[in-house]
Amino acid sequence: MERNVRLKVIGSVSLIVVLLVTMLVTACAPKSAGEEPIKIGLLANKTGGLAAYGYSHEKVAIAAVDQLNAEGGIAGRSVELYVEDDESKPSVGATKFRKLVENNGVDFVLDSNSSGVAVACCPIAKELNTIYFPCSSATEISGDKGNRYIFQACTNVREECKGAAKFAVDNIGKKWVTVVVDYSWGQANEEAFTTYVTQNGGTVLASIRVPLGTSNWLPYLKGKIPADAEAVYFANFGSDFLCFLRDLYAVRPDIEKLGAVYAISARDPAELGAPAEGLYCLTSYPTRLAGLDTPGNKEYRDIIGVNSDGLEIGTDKYFVLAYDWAVWEPIFALKAAIEKSGWTSKADNPALIETLEGMHFEAGVKFPQGDMYYRAADHATIAGIYVEQIVNGELTVAAAVPASEVVYTSLVDRTKEPF
């Protein structure tokens, strides 16, 4: 027994030694001489609860950087992408954010789909003088939880609900019930939708909050939805959404349904069957090309390898498209702003931030989602949103809500914040 015990110990000890060596090597890798590349870090959710979304965000970011380098990079400098996995956990996300900036020396950081990670990284971005484009929809990121170094890259919950409320009351129904998953994203959707529906003359009869990871929604729906409710606004996704849809259909097959952004992302509408017939769902980016048939969008989808129906070319699996544009567009926004402000290093961050504040971008291959701008006051992305509907198993865009109807008065004024 003695001999193979020693073998096993040597095995595990040498593994640790190898680790320590790589630690030192990567820590002080010599800076490459010559023209200094611009380094962009990506905080992707490659594992954990949002693993599927991390996969698509990483693929889109790589495609964007390759496209950028093919067009000569930014201000003549090539762009390098560093990807780190935040495991969909705020503590790991914050650690990896520091690693990207301190260890890999990135100049900008993009994305984390998890609001928890984004909120955790906001103070660190300011501390490390790094401009950060979180791709999560918590409204506070453009409010009291963000700061002047933060540009929320995607539409936030308040914008989405404001835009949807008018359409919902006019076209779907007056008496609503909200059913959300009981964590921050769900609660934010409930509160925002309720305020804006009442503003538009509708009423919310009941607000139901269901704990995370519930596979049986019947106990929370049966007898809880008032008989006179005409429609349900729901905020859940993944397995929660699939179970919710089936159980809601069992309790109230007739009721109209409007889902929050993300609810049906990467979901084959035909597969959802009868319960999903007529279902409306918000989205900031139409799944099918037909919903946003512009040459820029067509080229964007070709570059990231997605066909006109939203399937990934090669695997023929549904690709998570909902917020990919919010990973793609900031890279090109950075190119425009850096070249406009003459940014060369982090020392010029204030100038770059001031340039980005209020900067407008026209729709095209670089901004496939449509015209947008970063509002100077709270650095929120002001862009239009869309309402998709499943009509006999097909996804069609029922309405395009222009940016003007999405805008809400800013909660803070970043321009007055010191750097």
Next chain:
Amino acid sequence: MPSIDVSTLLFLLSDGLLWGFTIALVALGLSLIFGVMGIVNMAHGDIYMVGAVLALYVLEWTGNFWLSIIIVPVVIGLLCVPTERFVLRPFEGRPAVTMIATVGIAYIIQQVVLATFGGMHEKMPNPWPVVINLFDVGYSGYRVLIAVISVVIIIGLWFFLYKTSYGILIRASIQDKEMANAMGINSNKIAMATFALGGALAAIGGVLAAPVTQVFYLMGADVILLCFIIVIVGGLGSLKGTLIAALMFCTLQGGMSIILTPVEAKVAIFVIMILVLLFRPRGMFAK
């Protein structure tokens, strides 16, 4: 107290009871592995998950869901044998070490499934889309069917353990390993069989539950704590206790949500479990 209309209450109680049978399957598997063998199997939820994932693959390859009820438990049972033989065998008798070893196994299973199956929530189509009227609700017939299948499997398990000679060998050698060895029973082989049986039960639970809970590589987390509570509140080593605790837990969860908000219902059930543990420290039916 808000007025409770009886039909809703009855509906929720029966829905909870039906769901309780499937959860009981998974819990019985854990009861065998943890309650009887003393292995604190933190990977039990992930074996349940692999059962659901394999069911999806079987559906894709053979186009028939019902085959997976036979194929998947056998495949996972066979996978459990080497796991017990090479990984867990030396740790038996040391619960804390088995807990960490199975946490290691859980990490491996989760990440392998993530790497192969992917991180997407996949929908498992309902294999028996019949709708029956249960207290004027269009209730999915499939949920009643899996309850029936679970009952059949539980009776089969009872028959196997308490009536067949091999079953008696398992129960004997688990309760008193030294005595069983003294009587010539190869307790190592029995331990492998028991662990495989426990894993197979979790896998069947996964297969049956997949169309209800859908398939996601972290779905095991929703079940692992639930099963441990059920096994312990039911009474360590008592399969009967586990079955009753599973049914009680799920029915209670259904009923509670009639008066409490969803989060309060879950918290209330946890509090009830704590009270049960305080007044019956050895669980309800502990030997």
Next chain:
Amino acid sequence: MKLLETAGLTKNFGGLVAVDEVNFAVEKGELKGIIGPNGAGKTTFFNLITGSLKPTRGKVSLNGEDISGLPPHLISRKGISRTFQITNIFPEMTVYESVWAGVNSRAKQPWNPFIHAGAATDISRKTKEICQMVGLDSKMGELSTNLSHGDQRVLEIAIALSTEPILLLLDEPTQGVSPKEIDTMISVVRKVSEVAAVVLIEHNMDIVLELSDNITVLENGRTVTEGSPSEISANREVQKIFLGIE
């Protein structure tokens, strides 16, 4: 006033009456023997006195104070200490550490988190004394599991002694001890009885008769008889129980 006295002490497990109305008394400095066939309720009797089991009926009093039903640690604080029929020591602690644990329980602040354990010199001194007294001082650094069975039984007594008891309950100390180690065991018990009153459960009749001042005979949970060693060995009842002579 008796050191220890039980009045009508009874314990039944469901239908089985393990200990039935036992009246038993021990004087200060006395060495009392208890003998009886297996299942006579001897160990259960000890468990009742030391708080492992709660009596169904009856009273246990120490120096007149009623201690029936108290938890084991309080009864130990009162000065009753015991050894176990099945060796119940600290396997992966050394002899020194095991005895030290008992001595420390009587320190002013056994829970003191500040001073270094070695700094409590009086505890170390007492520990060494007890080890010398039972003859284990040469093996103080030895892990308890590595001791011979005989030494482990001696360690049982040493651990029981470490809490400076006024009454020591010895549950078959010579059980499983090899013949050549029995003499050391007898001398240890004799030395111990100088320090505290002893109640000795023992199967080996020669030892009981040789050591005990007074002997009680138990059978089926009841006291059959009580008396001096000579009376007991002559008693026909006892011979019937032990030697099966009709």
Next chain:
Amino acid sequence: MPFKDSGQGLRTASSGFREFKSRMSNKQTPFVMLAVAVVVILIGPFLPPGLRSLVIEIMILCIFAMGYDILLGFTDQCSLGQSIFFGTGAYGVVLAISYLNANLWLALIIAVIASIVLAFLTGLIAVRLSEAYFVIITAIFFSIFYLLSLSMSWLTGGDDGISITVPSLSLGFTELSLYNPLVNYYFAFFFLIISYLILTRVVGSPLGKVFISIRENSERTKFLGYNVFRYKLIAFILAGLFAGLSGALYAIRLRYGSADFFSFDWSVLPIVWVLIGGTGTLIGPCIGVVIMSLFQYYVSAWWAQYLIIVGVLIIVILRVSPKGIVGYIRSRKGKVKEKG
């Protein structure tokens, strides 16, 4: 079914107490620790920033791991609920700073006291049970806290969490800002050293010895006159205190607190650290933290599924030595000493 290694295992495996005997004779260990401390202090300014952040995090989590070893390694209580105190410590600081705008020391004190009180209350209920029942009741407790913190987002910010601006650290004569990495480095190191000294003293003290005798044979310890329930409760509160302190420092380091601090991971990780590193020692858990952090920090960039390697490593280490790495080294050293 006690959680201690009651199996045959490595008979010569060292127990914490034996170290007491050996430390009595060799004075070498404190010098080794002093040397390590001096090295850590000196290399602080020269560490590359990325590595320094990793070392800060490792130092903070070591406090959590050492505190947990008092529970698992010294009194054989395997709790699955330590994330309650980690989260309480974190929220103690975050809420104290954002709602009471307390200064740093006050926030830390509030966090630690909240953890102690909570450990006392949950301990009163949980410590009554033993073995598997203790594991499950602590698991139920943390689930309750996790659920509540998720849904009471008006107070806790839910899983989005609350970010804070860390007030400056007033040392009486100067005001230091924790945003300076070096200050943060020595701030974390200061608490690591204090925690290590306190725990070493506790482990070496009579209290520590009683813990060990409870671990070895809690039944017999009762008969020696120790109120085992009270000692187990003290151990539970101690572990809760250090978990709270570690949670508070972690929240200060992250400038953020969220419901994620109550999650299942923060209950399982300490067990992995302690069992990989080695139960019954104080250095062992720290080694466990170093290994897991290195894997999460470096290996995950090459291969997102690095946990597979961690899973294999856990099983290999447990197969080689159920007492973890330190246990193995010590038993090898033990064998050599006996032969030599």
